[in-house]
Amino acid sequence: MTTGPTRLADVSDVPETGSYLFTVREADGGREEVILVRLADGVAAWKNFCQHETDQRLDRGSGAAMRDGEILCPKHGSMFDARTGYCDDGKAAGATLVEVEVTVEEGVVSLTDERCEFLHEGGIEEDDGMPGTSSHLSF
Numbered sequence: 001m002t003t004g005p006t007r008l009a010d011v012s013d014v015p016e017t018g019s020y021l022f023t024v025r026e027a028d029g030g031r032e033e034v035i036l037v038r039l040a041d042g043v044a045a046w047k048n049f050c051q052h053e054t055d056q057r058l059d060r061g062s063g064a065a066m067r068d069g070e071i072l073c074p075k076h077g078s079m080f081d082a083r084t085g086y087c088d089d090g091k092a093a094g095a096t097l098v099e100v101e102v103t104v105e106e107g108v109v110s111l112t113d114e115r116c117e118f119l120h121e122g123g124i125e126e127d128d129g130m131p132g133t134s135s136h137l138s139f
């Protein structure tokens with residue numbers, strides 16, 4: 001779907017505790033949020049939702065909670081290995097976060113996943129084109 005790697009951020013832009021949030025468009029036209037997290041030797045990218053309740057975001061806009069190399073779900077506290085995405089304890093035990101392919105070259109993180117294309121930094125915005133789902137003004 002993409003024409004080539006899309007530059008996302010410098011590795012140094014990805015917080016050591018927390019996450020770097022961005023939004024992609026998938027092949028079916030839907031939007032999805034993705035988080036970049038720091039590893040000891042690089043970064044990993046995961047779809048921004050828990051495997052216990054998939055409407056629960058790991059990063060709610062101010063960075064995912066990270067502890068000892070694990071991503072902590074804010075809802076019920078499941079811990080996902082930041083490198084493998086696997087949860088071995090908690091409500092999501094046995095499940096793995098959905099991976100998004102990225103590469104790091106000379107300190108720059110690029111999106112190389114052909115199943116989605118980069119839209120913008122940050123989370124899904126109301127005007128991202130999901131019609132009529134959240135009318136917040138009425139006259």
Ligand code: FES
Pocket residue numbers: 050051052053056073074075076077078090091092
């Ligand atoms: S929603 Fe994440 S552990 Fe329950």
